[in-house]
Amino acid sequence: MDQTIALTLGVLSSAAVLALTAVGLSLSFGLMRIINLAHGEFLTVGAYSSVVTADHGLSWGVGLAAAAAVGLGMGALTELLLIRRLYRSPELSILATFGLSIVVRQLIQLAYGKDYRTVANPLPGATQVLGVPFPTYQLLLTGFAVAIVVAVLAVLRFTSLGLRVRAVADDAALSETLGVPSTRVNLVVFATSAALAATAGALVAPLTNVQPDMGLDYVFTAFLVVIVAGRRVAPVLVAALGLAAVQNLTTFWTDPLLARLAILVLAFLAVQVRPSAGFRVAT
Amino acid sequence: MNPFVRQLLPIPLAAAAAVLAGPYAGGLLAQFLVLGTVTAALALTWGTAGILNLGHSVTFGAGAYAGAWFSLFAEAHGGAYGSLAGLGAGALLGGVMAWLIAAVGLRRRLDAVGFALVTFVVALAAEQVAGRWTGVTGGFNGLTDIPRFHIGALSFTPTAARGVTAGLAVLVIVLLASLARRPYGVALAAVRDNERRMAALGYDVGAAKTGVFTFTGVVAGLMGAVYVMQVQFVSPGLIGLVMGTNFVVWAMLGSRRTVWGPVVATLVVSAGANLLADAALDYWLLVTGAAFVAAVVLVPDGVAVVVRHRMPARWFPARRVVLGRAAPVADGQAREGLVVRSVGCRFGPFTALRGVDLDLTEPGVHCLIGPNGAGKSTLLDVLSGFTPATDGSWRLNGQDVTGRPPWELTRSGLGRKFQAPSIAGSLTLAENLALARWGRTHGARALVRQRWTANLPPEAWFVLDAAGFADRMDTLAGSLSHGEQQLLELAMTLTAGCDVLLLDEPTAGMTRSETEQVAEVLRGLVHDHGLPVLVVEHDMAFIRSVADRVTVLRGGEVMATGTVAEIESNSEVSAVYVGRAAGGRP
Numbered sequence: 001m002d003q004t005i006a007l008t009l010g011v012l013s014s015a016a017v018l019a020l021t022a023v024g025l026s027l028s029f030g031l032m033r034i035i036n037l038a039h040g041e042f043l044t045v046g047a048y049s050s051v052v053t054a055d056h057g058l059s060w061g062v063g064l065a066a067a068a069a070v071g072l073g074m075g076a077l078t079e080l081l082l083i084r085r086l087y088r089s090p091e092l093s094i095l096a097t098f099g100l101s102i103v104v105r106q107l108i109q110l111a112y113g114k115d116y117r118t119v120a121n122p123l124p125g126a127t128q129v130l131g132v133p134f135p136t137y138q139l140l141l142t143g144f145a146v147a148i149v150v151a152v153l154a155v156l157r158f159t160s161l162g163l164r165v166r167a168v169a170d171d172a173a174l175s176e177t178l179g180v181p182s183t184r185v186n187l188v189v190f191a192t193s194a195a196l197a198a199t200a201g202a203l204v205a206p207l208t209n210v211q212p213d214m215g216l217d218y219v220f221t222a223f224l225v226v227i228v229a230g231r232r233v234a235p236v237l238v239a240a241l242g243l244a245a246v247q248n249l250t251t252f253w254t255d256p257l258l259a260r261l262a263i264l265v266l267a268f269l270a271v272q273v274r275p276s277a278g279f280r281v282a283t
Numbered sequence: 284m285n286p287f288v289r290q291l292l293p294i295p296l297a298a299a300a301a302v303l304a305g306p307y308a309g310g311l312l313a314q315f316l317v318l319g320t321v322t323a324a325l326a327l328t329w330g331t332a333g334i335l336n337l338g339h340s341v342t343f344g345a346g347a348y349a350g351a352w353f354s355l356f357a358e359a360h361g362g363a364y365g366s367l368a369g370l371g372a373g374a375l376l377g378g379v380m381a382w383l384i385a386a387v388g389l390r391r392r393l394d395a396v397g398f399a400l401v402t403f404v405v406a407l408a409a410e411q412v413a414g415r416w417t418g419v420t421g422g423f424n425g426l427t428d429i430p431r432f433h434i435g436a437l438s439f440t441p442t443a444a445r446g447v448t449a450g451l452a453v454l455v456i457v458l459l460a461s462l463a464r465r466p467y468g469v470a471l472a473a474v475r476d477n478e479r480r481m482a483a484l485g486y487d488v489g490a491a492k493t494g495v496f497t498f499t500g501v502v503a504g505l506m507g508a509v510y511v512m513q514v515q516f517v518s519p520g521l522i523g524l525v526m527g528t529n530f531v532v533w534a535m536l537g538s539r540r541t542v543w544g545p546v547v548a549t550l551v552v553s554a555g556a557n558l559l560a561d562a563a564l565d566y567w568l569l570v571t572g573a574a575f576v577a578a579v580v581l582v583p584d585g586v587a588v589v590v591r592h593r594m595p596a597r598w599f600p601a602r603r604v605v606l607g608r609a610a611p612v613a614d615g616q617a618r619e620g621l622v623v624r625s626v627g628c629r630f631g632p633f634t635a636l637r638g639v640d641l642d643l644t645e646p647g648v649h650c651l652i653g654p655n656g657a658g659k660s661t662l663l664d665v666l667s668g669f670t671p672a673t674d675g676s677w678r679l680n681g682q683d684v685t686g687r688p689p690w691e692l693t694r695s696g697l698g699r700k701f702q703a704p705s706i707a708g709s710l711t712l713a714e715n716l717a718l719a720r721w722g723r724t725h726g727a728r729a730l731v732r733q734r735w736t737a738n739l740p741p742e743a744w745f746v747l748d749a750a751g752f753a754d755r756m757d758t759l760a761g762s763l764s765h766g767e768q769q770l771l772e773l774a775m776t777l778t779a780g781c782d783v784l785l786l787d788e789p790t791a792g793m794t795r796s797e798t799e800q801v802a803e804v805l806r807g808l809v810h811d812h813g814l815p816v817l818v819v820e821h822d823m824a825f826i827r828s829v830a831d832r833v834t835v836l837r838g839g840e841v842m843a844t845g846t847v848a849e850i851e852s853n854s855e856v857s858a859v860y861v862g863r864a865a866g867g868r869p
Contacts, residue, residue, distance in 0.1 A: 033396075035396055035399070035400055037337075037403065082576070082580065085580055086579070086580070089583075090395070090396045091335055091395060091396065091399070092579055092580075092583055094335065094337075094396060094399055095335075095531070095535060095575075095579045096576055096579045096580065098337070098528065098531065098575075099532070099572050099573075099575040099576035099579060100572075100576055102528060102532075102568065102571070102572030102575065103569060103572040103573055103576060106565055106568050106569040106572060107569065109565055110565050110566070110569065216407060216524065219407075220404060220407040220408070223400060223403065223404050224404060227397075227400065227401075227404070255415075256415075257411060257412065257415040257416065260408060260411055260412075261408065261412070264404065264405075264408050267404075268387050268401075271387075
């Protein structure tokens with residue numbers, strides 16, 4: 001029984017991290033049709049932001065805010081300098097973000113070296129959940145992730161900004177004729193997406209080794225979540241939960257490598273089965 | 284000198300240098316040549332066929348591991364043919380993996396961006412498998428001391444082994460360059476430009492893409508095995524995303540639309556990375572990444588294309604395509620035409636077509652009219668296989684062809700012209716027409732063997748002569764005016780040949796005289812070739828001049844069928860168009 005509870009908690013907290021890393025990706029892909037291969041590097045930058053603030057003796061909360069701000073700025077800059085010029089070709093935008101990811105990785109490596117860094121856990125210790133001890137920080141992280149994803153969904157569904165964002169996603173040209181500045185809306189969406197990635201990076205930093213290529217580990221599963229969820233943001237939570245369950249349970253019974261392959265296979269099965277998956281050619 | 288030979292000349296020279304230079308420099312050069320070959324293979328799938336593959340390293344690395352494993356296994360068990368087994372296994376494994384990736388992605392109609400993402404994820408997964416499956420791959424440390432290339436007891440000196448490596452690389456590069464120039468490569472480029480048109484010409488587009496992806500997988504796998512026999516070491520780095528990134532960067536910088544550009548870019552960038560080694564390597568990678576981003580934004584066609592535009596044009600003469608006149612097709616065979624019975628099509632809750640019956644069994648022009656949204660284009664899309672029907676059936680020449688894919692329908696004798704002009708814009712008129720000629724008859728192998736000559740049927744020449752295309756065959760089809768593109772597409776449809784012709788607004792965007800030419804072509808097709816033709820049209824003057832029968836579609840259902848006179852006097856029909864209530868009451 002205790003083991004079941006521990007496993008469930010593990011799945012929930014992995015799903016939360018997954019959803020957190022995937023929600024920004026899903027914003028830029030679902031709403032702007034931009035596959036951002038530099039998303040993992042935005043996450044890395046967020047993690048390094050929290051490392052740097054910690055080096056200066058600032059608190060963990062400041063690090064989180066700094067990460068979000070750096071992400072927002074980087075995202076806005078990327079949109080202005082690269083993405084904006086490449087809307088006409090999804091292929092070129094993939095390539096540009098692909099190149100950007102190389103540049104960011106190299107810059108981090110030049111600035112901070114190849115060795116890994118760590119961030120002190122702000123909430124060490126464990127909390128009793130249904131009689132099972134569970135790391136307090138992971139509980140906080142789970143709550144944070146759910147709150148962020150729900151907030152993003154709420155903004156999209158219930159605010160006038162969300163309405164404009166959805167209108168541009170549906171038909172940018174038509175929205176322009178209705179007075180919605182589509183380029184500005186896209187700038188906001190992309191910058192938000194980058195800020196979410198950086199926030200996720202700062203949030204996972206205390207649990208992992210912070211190193212220049214850490215983003216790749218997270219982005220692998222995040223992309224799988226987006227592949228399963230398709231072009232909509234809401235299914236991200238469900239997809240994250242499903243993939244996290246398969247990954248954690250396979251790891252528990254066999255080994256981490258098979259778990260990675262299992263979620264890969266699961267994602268491909270989902271693409272095969274779902275007739276309305278977001279990637280299909282619309283003919 | 285033959286321009287093809289001149290373009291590729293630097294590559295055998297580099298190979299010769301690889302053999303002659305000392306073991307260190309020569310070895311590196313041979314190694315880079317092999318990587319250049321693999322990049323050139325990526326250029327064929329990506330640049331020519333338009334399939335972006337971010338995980339090209341997966342097949343290369345799989346081939347490398349297979350080559351290493353078989354060489355080591357044979358050595359440990361006293362086998363003499365480990366190298367050959369390794370090369371074979373590398374090619375096979377590369378091909379199988381590429382086929383699997385293509386089967387998951389391309390066959391299921393993922394779009395180009397979705398497929399690129401799949402290849403990205405596969406590359407990430409492959410590196411982890413290679414790093415952790417220690418029993419076979421040696422884990423993160425990889426496999427070392429792989430025997431050099433050898434055959435039986437015949438052992439090669441390091442210089443001779445370098446010769447084998449460089450020679451194989453040159454051979455493969457020449458093969459790839461030659462494939463890209465042949466009708467096979469040009470047909471792939473046309474698929475990249477306009478997939479629907481190629482399907483409607485009779486090309487099995489899905490098989491073509493899967494085929495080229497698998498073929499380049501075989502090449503990458505083979506060269507992976509060659510690579511490990513040269514460097515005698517394999518590690519997860521060869522299979523992962525960083526390597527995949529390298530191939531894409533090299534192909535992009537060199538220019539993915541050529542074969543020699545990516546090879547040169549690979550040699551230059553790899554040599555730079557090697558010369559700068561340790562301290563400056565990080566800066567070099569940074570500069571390469573920044574150059575890549577700049578290339579994407581500023582010169583998306585790549586440096587080679589820019590360089591090529593600065594060289595004398597006579598170095599790159601246009602391809603000479605010989606278009607002949609075929610004898611008229613012998614008529615008199617009994618054709619049964621197209622019989623459509625109660626075809627329906629729904630998109631979710633929306634019913635686009637319901638219970639449509641149509642007979643195109645007699646020679647004649649049958650016009651399909653109706654208000655916007657009546658389902659005219661949807662009906663043509665359903666009948667030619669681009670949109671699945673949810674109900675009903677249709678027979679072509681007495682054969683049930685319900686639900687067949689577009690290319691099969693074309694090969695069974697259905698011709699289709701789209702509403703928006705649909706041609707391969709980056710190819711010349713002559714190339715478009717030649718490809719149209721081969722669609723119904725040629726598979727991949729026939730396209731590789733085919734020479735650049737094609738005989739077009741008289742009805743295609745009639746359109747081409749009327750449009751004045753005969754002396755403009757070497758211009759790019761994309762530079763034609765809208766009306767001219769319509770005429771070219773009509774000529775292509777006629778070149779492919781058909782027993783029943785479906786035309787979607789063939790005169791849209793045409794001048795009065797072009798419209799009259801089309802009307803004359805249609806009358807000729809009916810009179811001389813006995814073709815049943817279905818035409819979607821709005822222009823009543825055109826309809827009066829060509830139509831033998833008219834069918835009115837409204838809200839997805841057939842409202843009336845009859846001669847022009849009958850339809851024009853039908854009060855229900857005029858009510859739909861003019862807006863009066865049925866029965867003539869105000």
